[in-house]
Amino acid sequence: xxxxxxxxxxxxxxxxxxGGYRVFSLLDAEGPEPLPGQFYMLATQDxxxxxxxxxxxxxxxxxxxxxxxxxxxxxxxLIEGIGPGTDRLCELEPGERVWVNGPLGxxxxxxxxxxxxxxxxxxxxxxxxxxxxxxxxxxxSERNVPxxxxxxxxxxxxxxxxxDLFRCCEVGLASDDGHIGHHGYVTDLLSTMLEGDDAQSAxxxxxxxxxxxxxxxxLCSGRNVAHELAMESPMACGFGACFxxxxxxxxxxxxxxxxxxxxxxxx
Ligand SMILES: Cc1cc2nc3c(=O)[nH]c(=O)nc-3n(C[C@H](O)[C@H](O)[C@H](O)COP(=O)(O)OP(=O)(O)OC[C@H]3O[C@@H](n4cnc5c(N)ncnc54)[C@H](O)[C@@H]3O)c2cc1C
Ligand code: FES
Numbered sequence: 001x002x003x004x005x006x007x008x009x010x011x012x013x014x015x016x017x018x019g020g021y022r023v024f025s026l027l028d029a030e031g032p033e034p035l036p037g038q039f040y041m042l043a044t045q046d047x048x049x050x051x052x053x054x055x056x057x058x059x060x061x062x063x064x065x066x067x068x069x070x071x072x073x074x075x076x077x078l079i080e081g082i083g084p085g086t087d088r089l090c091e092l093e094p095g096e097r098v099w100v101n102g103p104l105g106x107x108x109x110x111x112x113x114x115x116x117x118x119x120x121x122x123x124x125x126x127x128x129x130x131x132x133x134x135x136x137x138x139x140x141s142e143r144n145v146p147x148x149x150x151x152x153x154x155x156x157x158x159x160x161x162x163x164d165l166f167r168c169c170e171v172g173l174a175s176d177d178g179h180i181g182h183h184g185y186v187t188d189l190l191s192t193m194l195e196g197d198d199a200q201s202a203x204x205x206x207x208x209x210x211x212x213x214x215x216x217x218x219l220c221s222g223r224n225v226a227h228e229l230a231m232e233s234p235m236a237c238g239f240g241a242c243f244x245x246x247x248x249x250x251x252x253x254x255x256x257x258x259x260x261x262x263x264x265x266x267x
Contacts, residue, residue, distance in 0.1 A: 003239070004030055007058075007101040009045055013074065015092045019160025021128065022079050022090045023064070026098055029072035034063045036136035037230055037263045040075070040102030041238040044088055048099075055085035058099065060235040060258075062132035062207070064165055075100075078131040078161045104238045105262050108136050108228055111145060111203035114265070115226035118203040120146035124190050124216055126208025127158055132230050133207060134165035141169070148172070148193070148202075152186025152212070155179060187215040199223050204266075206230070217266055227266035233257045 008030055015024040034040075043049075043058035065076035081090040092098070111118035121140055123133045130151050140147040149166065152174040153159030159180070162171065172189045173181025182189055190204070200223070206216040207230035220227040236244040240259040247257055255261065 002032070003102050003104055004032075007041075007099045009097045010075070010100045012092045012094050012096045012098060014094060016164075017160075018078065018164045019162065020080070020157045021160030022081070023161065023164050024077055024079065024089065024092050026075045026077075026100065027069070027072050028075050028100060031073060031075075031100070031103065033066055033068065033073050034075070034103035034135075035107035036063075036139050037107040037132050038063060038103035038105050039132075039238070039262060040077075040100055040104065041235070042077070042089065043085075043099045044092065045097040045099060047088060048085075053084070055083075055088065057236050058101065058238070059085040059089070060104075060232075060238055061089075062230070062262075063103065064131040064134045064161070065138070066135060076165075078128060078134075078165065080128040080158070080160075101238060105258055106260070108132075108205055108230070108263050109203075109265075110143075111226070114203040114228065115200065117200055118226055120148070120202045122190065122193060122202045122204045123147055123149045124186060124204060124206040124208070124212075125149075125151045126186055126206075126212040127153060129206075129208030129212070129230070130161055130165070131207070133205065134161070136205060137166070137169060150174070150186050150189045150193070152176075152189075152208070153180070185212070185215070187212060187219060190216065191219055194219060194223050194225060199225055203227060220266055228263050229266065230263050231257055231261055 010026040041058040204227040245257040
């Protein structure tokens, strides 16, 4: 799905707390419906780059849910306030406007495209990385692709989005501090799931902190399980112009995560 040229202003239609995170919705009157894994560059129309203060540039956010509604497309985002840009987005109120550029980047593949024998999917999310998996899970469900969901959080303050984005599906939960689900890493749950003989009948899709993605990649590579990872790097433009998001490729060279990703195939 390609973004319309330039940025456009979209109205905030909802904004609410979701555990330790926030969810807000925009009405996009012009844009195409995004695919799971795609992201948008966002900046608020007011109180952004004021008095020479950060944030200067827009920030990248995965679309967590979307729907066709009267007047356009609803876009939902899950946000964790960790700095000036995300804090400002957490303060949004209905009626305010946000500059939007997107949908940008690529999307996740169907399990069968990753591996011929993969009939189903295992979705693994950590922290704010659960956002793009919500839309992915719904798309798989619409296409009758069986998907199991495993989500992990550091602690209660750094968790959220479950009731808003995953309320209608069964989720395996883990938390580092034991406040919910398995007391430990979400990759412990994945490891158990991949121990079965049918491990290779599923493809794994993961988004979360770099250490979690490393652990997922190593578990999957060790068992020959096809996998895709949605990665992050700091992005200044979001459409391939600045090279700020370049990450090294195994074997040499670089990819620009905003155009060659954010979803990359394992290995
Ligand atoms: C494709 C993509 C999708 C994303 N989706 C979401 C989402 O759905 N919800 C969400 O809350 N956040 C998401 N992020 C992360 C979000 O873009 C950053 O948290 C945000 O840019 C931080 O801006 P800030 O002004 O609040 O903080 P800053 O002061 O700019 O950054 C705070 C700290 O985070 C580090 N940082 C900033 N951006 C990144 C990054 N992209 N990767 C790694 N470290 C970073 C900085 O170095 C600094 O240490 C996504 C990032 C990318 C690239
Ligand atoms: S963010 Fe500018 S090239 Fe990727």
